[in-house]
Amino acid sequence: MNSTPTVAPVVVAIDGPAGSGKSSVSKAVARRLGYGFLDTGAAYRALAWLALDRGADTESAASVVALLDDFDYSIGTDPDGYSVRVGEDDVTEAIREPRVAAVVSAVARVPEVRAHLVAMFRSIAAAVDRPGIVIEGRDITTIVAPDAPVRILLTADETVRMARRSAELTDLAADSVGRALAERDRADARVVDFLNAADGVTTVDSTHLDFNRTVDAVITVIEEAST
Ligand SMILES: Nc1ncnc2c1ncn2[C@@H]1O[C@H](COP(=O)(O)OP(=O)(O)OP(=O)(O)O)[C@@H](O)[C@H]1O
Numbered sequence: 001m002n003s004t005p006t007v008a009p010v011v012v013a014i015d016g017p018a019g020s021g022k023s024s025v026s027k028a029v030a031r032r033l034g035y036g037f038l039d040t041g042a043a044y045r046a047l048a049w050l051a052l053d054r055g056a057d058t059e060s061a062a063s064v065v066a067l068l069d070d071f072d073y074s075i076g077t078d079p080d081g082y083s084v085r086v087g088e089d090d091v092t093e094a095i096r097e098p099r100v101a102a103v104v105s106a107v108a109r110v111p112e113v114r115a116h117l118v119a120m121f122r123s124i125a126a127a128v129d130r131p132g133i134v135i136e137g138r139d140i141t142t143i144v145a146p147d148a149p150v151r152i153l154l155t156a157d158e159t160v161r162m163a164r165r166s167a168e169l170t171d172l173a174a175d176s177v178g179r180a181l182a183e184r185d186r187a188d189a190r191v192v193d194f195l196n197a198a199d200g201v202t203t204v205d206s207t208h209l210d211f212n213r214t215v216d217a218v219i220t221v222i223e224e225a226s227t
C-alpha cells in the first residue's frame with residue numbers, strides 16, 4: 001500500500017475583468033512561487049472554438065450543452081509551458097482570435113457549461129504536482145475556490161485596460177478591440193460579479209502600477225495571508 005501523504009496544493013484565486021492582467025500577472029506569480037497556473041478563461045474559449053468549428057449555434061444553450069459530452073479538453077498548468085488542446089487540435093492560438101472572443105460570453109452564460117467546467121477546474125487544480133496553483137478567471141474567488149487561503153480581485157480602470165490591450169496591437173484595430181473588451185465585460189458581468197470584491201477578497205488595483213509592481217503587490221497579499 002502506498003502510504004505517501006498527499007498534500008492538497010495551496011490555491012491562489014484571482015478574478016478580474018478582461019485585460020486586467022489576470023493571465024500575465026498570475027503566470028508571473030506562479031513562476032516566482034514555483035506554483036502551477038490555471039487560466040480558466042481558456043476552457044470557455046476552447047468550448048466556444050469547438051462550437052464555431054462544428055457550426056453550432058452559440059446563442060442556443062441546448063446546442064452548446066450538446067457539445068459538452070464531446071469536449072475533450074486539456075490544458076497545461078506549467079506557467080512556462082502553457083498549451084491548450086481540444087482532442088487532437090492544439091488551439092492555444094486559435095482561442096485568442098476575435099471571432100472566439102465575440103461568442104465566448106454566450107457560451108459561458110449557460111449554467112450547465114459553468115457547472116461542467118467548474119468541476120473540471122477543481123480536478124485539474126487538485127492534481128497539480130506543485131506546492132500550489134494560481135487559478136485565474138471570473139468566479140474563482142466566489143464559486144470555483146471560495147475557501148482558497150488567498151483570494152484576490154485584480155482590477156484596473158477600463159481606459160487603462162483598453163490602452164494595455166491596444167499597446168499589444170500594431171494596427172488600427174485597437175479601437176474595436178477596446179470596444180469588444182468593454183462589451184464582453186458587460187455581458188460577463190450579468191452572469192458573475194467580478195467587478196466587486198466578495199467578502200474576504202483583497203483588491204489589487206493595478207491602474208497606477210507597472211507590471212512588475214503588480215506582481216509584487218499580489219505576492220505581498222499571498223505572503224501576508226500565510227503569516
Ligand atoms: N500592471 C500592468 N502594467 C502594464 N501592463 C500590464 C499590467 N498588467 C498587465 N499588463 C498587460 O496588459 C495586457 C493584458 O493582460 P492579460 O492578458 O494578462 O489580461 P487578462 O486579464 O488575462 O485578459 P483577458 O481576460 O482578456 O484574457 C497584457 O499585455 C499585459 O502584459
Ligand SMILES: Nc1ccn([C@@H]2O[C@H](COP(=O)(O)O)[C@@H](O)[C@H]2O)c(=O)n1
Binds near residue numbers: 019044136137139184
Ligand atoms: N472563470 C471564468 C473565466 C472565463 N469566463 C468566460 O470566458 C471568457 C474568456 O475569458 P478570458 O479570461 O480568457 O478573457 C470571459 O469573457 C468569460 O465569458 C468565465 O465565464 N468564467
